[in-house]
Amino acid sequence: MADCVFCKIINGEISSEKVYEDEDFIVIKDIRPVAPVHLLVIYKKHVPTVSELSVEDSQKMWKLFEVIKTVTKTSGLESYRIVQNNGKDAGQEVHHIHFHIIGGRKLGSLG
Numbered sequence: 001m002a003d004c005v006f007c008k009i010i011n012g013e014i015s016s017e018k019v020y021e022d023e024d025f026i027v028i029k030d031i032r033p034v035a036p037v038h039l040l041v042i043y044k045k046h047v048p049t050v051s052e053l054s055v056e057d058s059q060k061m062w063k064l065f066e067v068i069k070t071v072t073k074t075s076g077l078e079s080y081r082i083v084q085n086n087g088k089d090a091g092q093e094v095h096h097i098h099f100h101i102i103g104g105r106k107l108g109s110l111g
Contacts, residue, residue, distance in 0.1 A: 001046045006096040010044050019074070024060050025067050027101075036104030037075050041067055048095040050086045068101060077103040 001007050008014040010026055019039055020027035030038040041064060047053055053061065072080055080103030085092040 001096070004046055004094070004096050006042050006094055006098060007046050010042065020067060020071050022067070024063060027067065027071050030100070035102045035107070037077055037080070037101070039071060039075070039101040041071070041099040041101065043097045047097050049092070050084070050097065053097070064099065068099070072101060072103070075103075077101070079103060079107075081107050 005014065009016045009028065016031075017029040018026065019029060024044055025041055026044060027039050027041050030040050032038075043057070043060070043064075045057060047057055068082065072078075080101050083100040083102060084098070085100075
């Protein structure tokens, strides 16, 4: 998608601090971190929300957990939170599926 910031990062049009990349996912450092470690795991295919995933896309999402295991181990995280905001009212700012990995400090409860 032409105006999507994550698509521009994936295509190399916008620089980012890349932590990991494979054929399906890219992991970058968040530019507005809420904790000492705040990474974004971005699905390379532009899909705005979980509700819009195809069956093929959903099958690739299982790989997401292997990516998370790899980058958290590399980052030295034993405890962390995985967050996925789905839709505007849930706080999704960039409408391209991505997951936040947040850690590096004690995190409070959700609520």
